[in-house]
Amino acid sequence: MVNQQQQNNFQVKQNQAAEQETQNSGKCRHCGHTTIAGADICESCSAWQLEGQCCFCYAAVKPGQKFCGTCGNPPEGMVCKQCGTHSIFDFCPQCTNTVSRDAAGYLEQFKTMPEVVEILQQINTLNADTAGISPSQTKKTEPPADTAWLSELEKYEERFQQDGKAEQKVGQESAPQPKFTFGTAKNKDVSEALSLADQAAKLPDLMALEQRRAELESKIAALQKRAFSSNQEARKFYTSLRVTIPQIRTVETVTPVVVGWQCNFAGLVHPRPENCERPYLGGVWVTDFSTSTEKKIVYDEI
Ligand SMILES: [Zn+2]
Ligand SMILES: [Zn+2]
Ligand SMILES: [Zn+2]
Ligand SMILES: [Zn+2]
Structure with a gap:
């Protein structure tokens, strides 16, 4: 059972956390939803929040710049060739098709990771053996x-x-x-x-x-227990996993x-x-x- 003092401490901590969040937060440039400080996208509408930064690699870009000097992609996203959805992610959020310049190469590399190769092989043999009995x-x-x-x-x-x-x-x-x-x-x-x-x-x-x-x-x-250098790196990894491993x-x-x-x-x-x-x-x-x-x-x- 939780005593009153603990309850109070918990309440104070909660209030502090909420206060900090309010101080750090802003509003989405697109939909007005509350965003936390440093968020690259809006959790509600997925709009890119970091003005002046390429959405694919976070490099600084000038307004109206057609292609990012660092990654070569349009810094404000591009249209998915497969389904026509505008994507600020390496993989289309709608159909998971590769969108950015290095997405296809990343996926190929992902599929040749030793752990991934081993998992895919084991899935195949397991499928065959399961069908047997x-x-x-x-x-x-x-x-x-x-x-x-x-x-x-x-x-x-x-x-x-x-x-x-x-x-x-x-x-x-x-x-x-x-x-x-x-x-x-x-x-x-x-x-x-x-x-x-x-x-x-x-x-x-x-x-x-x-x-x-x-x-x-x-x-x-x-395979999934890992941290990433950026949000986009994490999204790229998990989408690759999702489309590769059943x-x-x-x-x-x-x-x-x-x-x-x-x-x-x-x-x-x-x-x-x-x-x-x-x-x-x-x-x-x-x-x-x-x-x-x-x-x-x-x-x-x-
Ligand atoms: Zn989350
Ligand atoms: Zn939004
Ligand atoms: Zn870039
Ligand atoms: Zn698509």
């Missing part, structure tokens, strides 16, 4: 024939079909309406159990993948699992139409959509 491939659409429950189910089906035939002889010749289904839950349970068993068998592989993913994530994080995110995948085939003849859920006596009456595949979350490497849409 994808959880979706562990799903079986058909239960094996040698399980006890299947013969039990077949006995039930036989009996039910005989009942149905007897009933049909008594009633009209039209196709009987589905009466009840007892196969659904059984089939589904077994299908789920099999899927779980399959996943359990692949657990060591999946765990190894998970560990490699975690290592990759910390490598990408380590991100690892948790995504939801929906996997349809076929439980069985429900016939119109008796409304039974068979493993397949081949197990039904009168498939000509039609039927429907019974599908269970299971949702799973997994970590996947995805490229950001910027």
